[in-house]
Amino acid sequence: GAGVSQSPSNKVTEKGKDVELRCDPISGHTALYWYRQSLGQGLEFLIYFQGNSAPDKSGLPSDRFSAERTGGSVSTLTIQRTQQEDSAVYLCASTGGPNTGELFFGEGSRLTVL
């Protein structure tokens, strides 16, 4: 497809389980972001991948959160030992070209931790 694709769109898990969220960015986009948005809250930056540079992980809330980007394309966000406060919509965005601030967002993955 032409846009940013995220899967799953919805995930319900039990506290303590690990989850993986996937993002397929727009083809050719060199930069990829993960954000999360809890109910009624703003966008919280998690991690930023830019080309071959070391990712900016400054937004990851704890060491239970990690992300990787394989081959400069697909990215996976992993949350280990999920907690109820991890419940949120996880949004992925990608960007490329000269206007690096024009982000294209996916529809998000809604995570519910019971």
Add this chain to the structure above:
Amino acid sequence: DAKTTQPTSMDCAEGRAANLPCNHSTISGNEYVYWYRQIHSQGPQYIIHGLKNNETNEMASLIITEDRKSSTLILPHATLRDTAVYYCIANQAGTALIFGKGTTLSVSS
């Protein structure tokens, strides 16, 4: 990135211009001003960006003061579908885009 300050909320009558202010008094010379909006239950949507000059596209106009310490996003003829949270961000190319709390714009008929 420079901190931006926006009003928490604003109201606008349908058909009128919506003027959304943003203060970025500590912006540096290589930081762009970006505007995004997020309509309820959707992902954020890029609107417009600028460095020094005023910019206009099919969605909005961006007016940046000469000293670059503030800017205004103008929606010339607001519609009910423009009801959203509007985010103003100062960003240097190649660095992470950080969203603040934004302005909740309510357009009413």
